[in-house]
């Protein structure tokens with residue numbers, strides 16, 4: 001049996017210690033305290049949540065909002081600030097960055113910018129105790145296109161059920177028309193030149209703690225209770 005010299009033993013022990021570290025980190029990560037992500041340093045800043053984390057319960061529970069806003073959404077700004085440093089993207093407004101980055105083979109820029117932008121639209125259009133119905137021009141457009149608000153909701157719920165993996169279901173405006181569309185990952189109506197009136201995140205982190213795998217129940221509850229129809233109507237283009 002070959003004798004192991006001291007230098008080899010030290011190297012082996014060090015390698016073993018290095019290997020062990022990720023497992024310890026992973027074990028600790030399984031019970032994360034709800035600490036907020038560090039604030040992004042750089043040009044891209046996450047807008048404040050327009051309501052308290054507890055405000056959307058029981059439709060969306062406080063822990064879901066906290067994790068979704070302070071961890072998932074916040075991470076897109078941290079990533080963007082890190083990866084766009086010293087690139088032309090750093091000086092772009094977020095919607096412009098989404099469109100430009102969609103032409104880039106390196107998908108990190110688009111994925112993070114798209115998700116940052118989608119989530120800004122998302123938080124902004126939610127509100128506790130939202131009005132039960134849109135009014136005026138938005139309601140007319142919905143009635144003409146879908147027959148009624150209830151029909152729109154049914155179609156949104158059905159459409160959201162067909163998103164595979166991470167993605168969004170939108171009510172979008174294309175010129176004088178409204179349409180329901182699904183997008184995958186960080187994509188949204190912006191990249192096809194359409195206006196996002198509202199979008200519902202159907203990635204599991206958006207609802208799993210509250211609804212487990214019952215995505216349709218979640219989407220229906222959001223549509224029935226916490227849509228800020230005034231914000232949605234304000235996004236309509238002339």
Ligand code: MN3
Pocket residue numbers: 068072073119201203205206
């Ligand atoms: Mn999300």
